[in-house]
Amino acid sequence: MIPEPIKKFVNLIAQLPSIGPRQATRLAFYLVGLGKAQINELASAIDALKNLRTCKDCFFVYTSGDALCYVCSDARRHKDVIMIVEKETDLISIEKTKKFNGRYFVLGDLKKNGALDTIQKLRLNSLKIQIKNGGGTAKEIILAINPTTIGDLNAELITRELNDCAQKTTRLGRGLPTGGEIEFADEETLSAALERRS
Amino acid sequence: MIPEPIKKFVNLIAQLPSIGPRQATRLAFYLVGLGKAQINELASAIDALKNLRTCKDCFFVYTSGDALCYVCSDARRHKDVIMIVEKETDLISIEKTKKFNGRYFVLGDLKKNGALDTIQKLRLNSLKIQIKNGGGTAKEIILAINPTTIGDLNAELITRELNDCAQKTTRLGRGLPTGGEIEFADEETLSAALERRS
Structure with missing residues (x-):
């Protein structure tokens, strides 16, 4: 038919x-x-x-012919400030802000069971080796993981895995989103906004 | 980037x-x-x-190499009972019932403005010519158009266009869907079910 x-x-x-x-x-x-x-x-x-390849350093994609992705091959980007993202699309959103001058590390979609899968463990190992070869410890590792319950859980796991790899490990700030309304913000967001007032 | x-x-x-x-x-x-x-x-x-072509009689798709679609090329199907459908996927749903032994006519997605577009007018013209060449009037034209306000409006338009082309023009029956619950049926559906009780 x-x-x-x-x-x-x-x-x-x-x-x-x-x-x-x-x-x-x-x-x-x-x-x-x-x-x-x-x-x-x-x-x-x-x-x-x-024709696309995955960058051997950060696992973002790049057009074959180049040696690394456009971020990793850019000498002006700080190699010792590393932002860990779940998805390539998260990386793109951050890049659009033009406010980040470090490098990235794409970990892949985090599972909802609160455990890292084999590929993610391998990738984190690769990151540890890169940091070791790059001078011992990174200046900062930023976990750009979604601010959700699962995200929090996974951020903890990753922080534990990368123990001793960075001088400090941070996450993206929480608070009211621009354009948001206080009336409709949930309690967690408001609490975070209060704590982090500036 | x-x-x-x-x-x-x-x-x-x-x-x-x-x-x-x-x-x-x-x-x-x-x-x-x-x-x-x-x-x-x-x-x-x-x-x-x-490799797919559009059947010149009914506008359903078929694999090139054949002369017509599998329905139109089937001699056992009644050519003078014509079911007009909007989409190919509607045709497939009807075929799955195995209860229809006529032929089809694919009209294309109906617009929400209550007017037929140029392609639909051309297709209806082609249908009129087919009916004329096939003996003058079809035995029945079934309008398998969605039972919605827009569908009703379009069904009227098509009925007017195909005036004198068929001995009768019908639409699919309305009533309670199998598995449905009377408590949750809307008024229109219940009214239709009452009128058409059997």
């Missing part, structure tokens, strides 16, 4: 995070409707993702 | 229906993480969508 190419597309696409089989099926028919030229364009845009 | 292949991917993907730029960015990094083999598989699954 459903043509084979659509079935195959739906099976693959529905495996991607946050896309269900229904959305995948609608997408398939939508793409068929767009026609050859646009299908080609999309297929080659996906194919081009193969 | 963001590598070029990711930017390009995000730009294209974010144009697809119901995918925003944030989801597209996350998808991009997810795909890079999957690695070459799976990126290849996805790119070629999308490329294979080019």
Whole structure:
């Protein structure tokens, strides 16, 4: 009933995070409707993702041909101030502020069970070795982990893992978000804003 | 900051229906993480969508090589009972019931402004010509349009367009959905269920 190419597309696409089989099926028919030229364009845009590599120092992506990602290969960035992020998209959000002049370290999505997975442990080990080779201790490690219960738990775990690796370990400040309204802020946020008033 | 292949991917993907730029960015990094083999598989699954054609009779898709879609090319299906659907996915849902032995006609997503667009008018014209060439009038035209206010409005428009094309024009029956609870049914549904009791 459903043509084979659509079935195959739906099976693959529905495996991607946050896309269900229904959305995948609608997408398939939508793409068929767009026609050859646009299908080609999309297929080659996906194919081009193969050209990306993961930076061996920070695990952010970069275009193959370069030796490291654009942050790690930038000599003006402080190598001894290291911001640990969960996701590449978190890194991008921080970079957009243009207020951070250190380097990053991408840890990967943190699990909800409050334990680091094997890849995350390997990555943290790699970070420890980098810090050791770079002079013994980093000046600062910033844990840019979401300010949630799970985030707090994971931040503690990571702090313990990186014990003795940095002169200080910090987290991003908590308080009222710009544009937020005091009336609607939750208790935790208000308490943090009070404690950290400036 | 963001590598070029990711930017390009995000730009294209974010144009697809119901995918925003944030989801597209996350998808991009997810795909890079999957690695070459799976990126290849996805790119070629999308490329294979080019092999699909739109049936000249009913506008459903079919694999090129065939002359018509699998419904229109099936001699056992009644050609003079025509079900008009909005979307290919509606057709698939109806086919899964295995209770319909006529043919289909895919009209395309109905607009919310209560007017048919140019493509829909062209398609309806093509249907009129098909009906004329097939013997003058169809036995029945079933409007499988969603039972919503907009759907009702559009069904009226289509009925007017197809005036004199069929011995009767019907819509799908309304009433309580199987598994539904009377307590939670809305008034319109309950009224319809009462009127159409059997």
